[in-house]
Amino acid sequence: MSRAALLVLADGRFPAGGHAHSGGAEAAVGAGRVTGAASLEDFCRGRLHTTGLVAAAVAAAAALGVDPVELDAAADARTPSPALRTAARKLGRQLLRAARVAWPSGELDALAGTFPKGAHQPVVLGVTALAAGLGPADAAYCAAYESVSGPASATVRLLGLDPFDATGVLARLAPEVDEVVTRAVGTAREAVGAGVDALPAASAPLLEVFAQAHAGWAVRLFAT
Amino acid sequence: MHLDPSPSHGGPAAVSADVRRPDGGRRALRIGLGGPVGSGKTATVAALCRALRDEVSLAVVTNDIYTREDAEFLLREAVLPPERITAVETGACPHTAIRDDISANLEAVEDLEDEAGPLDLILVESGGDNLTATFSRGLVDAQIFVIDVAGGDDIPRKGGPGVTTADLLVVNKTDLAPYVGSDLARMAADARAQRARLPVVFQSLRGEDGARDVADWVRERLAAWVA
Ligand SMILES: Nc1nc2c(ncn2[C@@H]2O[C@H](COP(=O)(O)OP(=O)(O)OP(=O)(O)O)[C@@H](O)[C@H]2O)c(=O)[nH]1
Ligand SMILES: [Mg+2]
Numbered sequence: 009m010s011r012a013a014l015l016v017l018a019d020g021r022f023p024a025g026g027h028a029h030s031g032g033a034e035a036a037v038g039a040g041r042v043t044g045a046a047s048l049e050d051f052c053r054g055r056l057h058t059t060g061l062v063a064a065a066v067a068a069a070a071a072l073g074v075d076p077v078e079l080d081a082a083a084d085a086r087t088p089s090p091a092l093r094t095a096a097r098k099l100g101r102q103l104l105r106a107a108r109v110a111w112p113s114g115e116l117d118a119l120a121g122t123f124p125k126g127a128h129q130p131v132v133l134g135v136t137a138l139a140a141g142l143g144p145a146d147a148a149y150c151a152a153y154e155s156v157s158g159p160a161s162a163t164v165r166l167l168g169l170d171p172f173d174a175t176g177v178l179a180r181l182a183p184e185v186d187e188v189v190t191r192a193v194g195t196a197r198e199a200v201g202a203g204v205d206a207l208p209a210a211s212a213p214l215l216e217v218f219a220q221a222h223a224g225w226a227v228r229l230f231a232t
Numbered sequence: 233m234h235l236d237p238s239p240s241h242g243g244p245a246a247v248s249a250d251v252r253r254p255d256g257g258r259r260a261l262r263i264g265l266g267g268p269v270g271s272g273k274t275a276t277v278a279a280l281c282r283a284l285r286d287e288v289s290l291a292v293v294t295n296d297i298y299t300r301e302d303a304e305f306l307l308r309e310a311v312l313p314p315e316r317i318t319a320v321e322t323g324a325c326p327h328t329a330i331r332d333d334i335s336a337n338l339e340a341v342e343d344l345e346d347e348a349g350p351l352d353l354i355l356v357e358s359g360g361d362n363l364t365a366t367f368s369r370g371l372v373d374a375q376i377f378v379i380d381v382a383g384g385d386d387i388p389r390k391g392g393p394g395v396t397t398a399d400l401l402v403v404n405k406t407d408l409a410p411y412v413g414s415d416l417a418r419m420a421a422d423a424r425a426q427r428a429r430l431p432v433v434f435q436s437l438r439g440e441d442g443a444r445d446v447a448d449w450v451r452e453r454l455a456a457w458v459a
Contacts, residue, residue, distance in 0.1 A: 101339060105338065
């Protein structure tokens with residue numbers, strides 16, 4: 009395992025489309041639910057333990073070699089909002105493009121052949137981790153961290169939130185990211201034998217409902 | 233050109249700077265249009281579509297910052313059928329989407345070729361940005377930087393990557409020069425000094441056939457692309 013490869017994959021500047029997404033933060037700011045560092049922390053904590061956990065588990069399972077087609081269907085079943093499903097597949101396609109140049113591999117080529125318009129992003133993330141010589145926990149870390157770092161950096165732009173405060177939120181959440189990754193990898197290992205139904209199905213209804221509404225906004229800074 | 237680093241793997245091409253499409257055909261020439269907010273990028277794209285649409289098969293990608301206004305303007309003006317216009321969302325940061333992370337734009341150009349193709353030309357309009365915003369060579373084959381006389385006649389002198397390195401510099405809205413006190417001769421001299429032998433076009437889209445010179449430049453690039 010290469011720790012440096014993990015830094016490459018987890019880098020916020022990895023060119024895979026994430027910059028255009030707020031992870032629900034724009035809708036939450038619009039609804040007056042995120043107004044500063046404290047409410048951003050609450051929002052991120054909620055996201056981490058719900059969609060963050062699911063994404064981390066799916067990514068870890070993909071890195072353990074669980075069938076991407078089954079994982080993609082499992083991710084679909086765990087994403088009620090059609091807007092978020094579309095976004096997840098778009099992001100998966102964008103990640104796949106970058107990953108195939110960064111870590112050329114037969115697995116990534118096969119994934120592109122099976123999903124020409126993209127698989128759910130965590131599925132691609134897991135296969136990318138494999139191609140990069142990383143393990144399931146690395147894939148889960150990328151997914152779990154992304155579930156909070158996306159909203160945090162978007163909120164800096166949306167609210168003019170002090171960037172040091174936003175980074176402080178992420179630092180305080182780090183121990184919980186560790187816990188989520190441990191749980192995610194545990195369920196992913198179960199899924200290897202027991203199938204994708206063993207994966208967690210935690211969901212945050214408001215994130216899904218707001219995402220649908222946000223997709224209809226005429227004026228918005230972020231795609232989701 | 234960036235060639236596929238793993239030709240042995242077979243699958244679909246990962247890198248869209250490849251000149252060939254996965255099916256072996258030549259992909260469309262891609263030309264980017266960047267420049268400050270309101271300089272006339274969309275108006276130039278519209279004029280180019282009108283001038284070229286009967287000669288070549290073309291499509292447009294817009295990068296709006298927080299709306300779909302550019303795409304909707306082009307649709308309203310009916311410069312192209314709707315299936316030939318795609319809007320990319322840029323997340324508050326237009327230069328990221330055309331330079332640092334081009335993945336969404338590459339997806340858009342590929343989908344246009346798949347769904348509206350075969351295409352000869354794709355125009356990619358950047359969201360209005362600052363003087364340092366240029367397109368990645370992984371996204372476009374050539375780029376046009378559009379400034380206008382009303383944004384201040386010292387912009388060519390200030391330079392910056394857009395003004396100095398774009399394959400074509402367009403100074404738009406020359407009709408406004410008398411009203412805003414811009415010195416066109418000085419702008420031309422400054423642009424020449426910044427750009428060595430790279431071309432500069434002065435235009436007004438208020439005039440008849442205002443984008444004629446830019447259209448001719450695009451025709452030359454197209455001829456070189458298929459040669
Ligand atoms: N007088 C004059 N107005 C022009 C000319 N070209 C464009 N305009 C006007 O300038 C305004 C901005 O033009 P756009 O084409 O929307 O500019 P843009 O660069 O696409 O703007 P953004 O995409 O918002 O950055 C519009 O009202 C145009 O009608 C010109 O040559 N002369
Ligand atoms: Mg425009």
